[in-house]
Amino acid sequence: MSTVWTQARRAARMNPSIIREILKVTEKPGILSMAGGLPSADTFPVAELKAACDRVLTQAPREALQYAASEGFAPLREWVAGRVAALGMHVRPEQVLVTSGSQQGLDLAAKVLCDAGAPVAVETPTYLGALQAFTPYEPIYASLAGDDEGPRPEALAALPHDAPGTRFAYLLPNYQNPTGRVMSAPRRAELVDAARRAGVPIVEDNPYGDLWFDQPPPDSLSSLWPEGSLYLGSFSKVLTPGFRLGYLIAPAELFPKLLQAKQAADLHTPGFNQRVVHEVIRDGFLDRHIPSIRARYKANRDAMAAALREHLPPGCEWQSPEGGMFFWLRLPAGLDAMALLPRAVDAGIAYVPGAAFYAHQPDARALRLSFVTLTPALIAEGVEKLGRLLHEALEVAAEPAP
Amino acid sequence: MSTVWTQARRAARMNPSIIREILKVTEKPGILSMAGGLPSADTFPVAELKAACDRVLTQAPREALQYAASEGFAPLREWVAGRVAALGMHVRPEQVLVTSGSQQGLDLAAKVLCDAGAPVAVETPTYLGALQAFTPYEPIYASLAGDDEGPRPEALAALPHDAPGTRFAYLLPNYQNPTGRVMSAPRRAELVDAARRAGVPIVEDNPYGDLWFDQPPPDSLSSLWPEGSLYLGSFSKVLTPGFRLGYLIAPAELFPKLLQAKQAADLHTPGFNQRVVHEVIRDGFLDRHIPSIRARYKANRDAMAAALREHLPPGCEWQSPEGGMFFWLRLPAGLDAMALLPRAVDAGIAYVPGAAFYAHQPDARALRLSFVTLTPALIAEGVEKLGRLLHEALEVAAEPAP
Structure with a gap:
């Protein structure tokens, strides 16, 4: 087809999200989907949000509906700076940039830090959305080898040799998407030490840190190396993703360029949304609300753990996650x-194949199961179907080739 | 200062908005500011938005607060496709991508279309925010020579020679920011014809088209060349900027990459905001609401035109705009x-120097005055002060050098 448009070189590297395509298939009615990365809609504080919308539009309509500062709503920035003290971080409100979800934080970080051909280090596997955000800036990826506690410190230490000029290591310490694993405190210290020695700064993404079940995770990576860390947070998993509200916390030297990138990207995050969320959370609401999410997700985790033990054939491997939303099987x-996957969908269930989460060589045997969107009873039913499917597949695989 | 961070090459080209810095200075209490590009807060339909927030959170809270499709809320996309028929455009809803303000449309267009070193053609002067959005993608700018009707068609025709490989021409047909000028129908036809012959597609930005005073502007550029045009629209000037809601309309061949860029940038525009705005506008509200904005802005335009005639010294030049928000002086x-400007601020007024709006050689004698944020009485007072300042400055300039 003849065309008058010439696309940017980067466009050739931008591809549809595999997850997105999968979710389309699995949106058929009747499918027990364990594929989505969505929080449970039962956790959305509808009444509180409704009351807050009304208050904001009654008390400050002209300000809430007007253009606003690119940095974000000042009281919300103050709230964030105070909140992250619980993660061991000492942050001034001037370091907080309100973003349109933490996905935008990933985009802004890459915009300010990535050049075509310069390496970015990622976990193996890592969050697919981060690969999507970074890829338009044409980095080359260095996949960090890992274990059940996260990336290996040696892998970070080897970056100056293996991937010289690495712009940052993208790390998800808490209940990582997709694996669900949490980094231990010693591993955090080792990783930060290795990163510091290697001269590789850290972009720390923490959307799930509040969703712990028995004990909170250790202090953030950023708390151990404030000047070498860019921290991303989000309200999507503890309040609502539908307001698209997140934030980044940056060292003073990086903040101005991130702010300019934000301004260029969308001027500012909706002031109305920022004020409504601040109105909901200002009085400590999250400290009352999040425990109910934890309790719900923990019960779901338990249901899925029990169902996996009961229904899955020998040879399947998984860890029971200590927080977050996902089993990694x-x-x-x-x-x-x-x-x-097509046979799973035929059988009435859905999951996300793990291959989507790798920057390089995928593990074809891995898959991600969300335990937060179905009820415990439906989780049991879904995992039973998965178990039956896997038993059948193993029998077929065991048959001699004709 | 030693640092562990290496910034992207593009970051060196990203600078703070001059306007933003000016606005900070002019936010002193008591300043009569004609500097801002803000719509009048008196036009925000607070009651309608409040009622719509309540209805959305009553009728569809789980959907409005959950993650949503990157393309946008389907009924809103349908509404947009229907709406632009009045501009001569025949658009399918599948061509509409909901964006976080039209500023994001500029960012996505550049992300998909701009390579470092490839030219982008812009008007002289042009919208500063577009330069900010494009610049991180490191284009070189081709400044199109213009007159009172917009860019000269010859300038577009010369692009294959002057700036071969130009990725697109960024054009603002209606009541342009900053000059306020509207392109005549013949000029539109000539420009599109020249662009088509030159093989240079068009990015058409139309935030002000609804704000006409006596007669609507001619059909959009995109209506004349649908397959060669990317159209950007916004709810910021006709409803509220605080919801950050805009849209782009793309030819089918470009849509998938723009969608992927959108997904990478922020997953999706807040579903709550999209539903609330759709709830407000679905029944024809804008057809009742926008005429009241037009009447208000026209009265303000008249007040500023009269004050300029009365108070400005000979030698000042301006056109009275037929719509929009700005005089260009x-x-x-x-x-x-x-x-x-510093003396203006001392005198209690503010404007935006025109220099900010040029990709290349600025016109140091130009400045932009907004007529929509002050009342007619305060406009008269502000322009009187401006006139006094200019008279004094001319007297000083006329004195022989000591």
């Missing part, structure tokens, strides 16, 4: 999670 | 709008 040798 | 030879 590794299928027995010979099975391929992507290849099995 | 050219000072007599020898005066410099930027140099005069």
